[in-house]
Amino acid sequence: MRATAWVLAAGGVVGLLAAFVLTVEKIALLRDTDYVPTCSLNPVLSCGSIMRTPQAEVFGFPNPLLGIAGFAVVTTVGVVLLAGVSLPGWFWLGLQAGTTLGVLFTHWLMVQSLYEIGALCPYCMVVWAVMIPVFWYxxxxxxxxxxxxxxxxxxxLLSRYHGVVVTVWYLVVALLVLEAFWTYWMTLL
Incomplete structure (x- = not known):
């Protein structure tokens, strides 16, 4: 339980910061269409090209706003658990529903980024990295x-090898990123 509390608290804070920065960058881009986001580093690591796609506003508003709301809840739950509060089962099932929707949406966005848009957003990848352990734990x-x-x-068995599940999940994501941009990575060698 203590590990889950720390994962939720720390993951929530990191996800919240990433979502906040993405929101600030999106607002800057909306104000000035020539603005180059701080996370646009090269042709592959390019937040700007992702922020201009329909996938960046699936529900009619910038996706990072969902992250701000969701990660604020996750952070709060983690802190409450660290304080020793016991939460009822219905609350945990609600958190399960939220983290399941979050990880599914994040992975859909990951697939879109890798195979439709053809670019990576470093701040979005932070959200990917955070959602995996938040959902898993x-x-x-x-x-x-x-x-x-x-x-x-x-x-x-899953409890005993809980870290292996997260590690394998990260490795699969890393392999997908490597495969999707193989041609670009090879030009860097």
Missing amino acids: TTLHNLQQRRLPLPAGAVA
């Missing part, structure tokens, strides 16, 4: 508390 906690159905043996 919320899920693991709910599994351990029997709020989600999975055989006890599987839960014990």
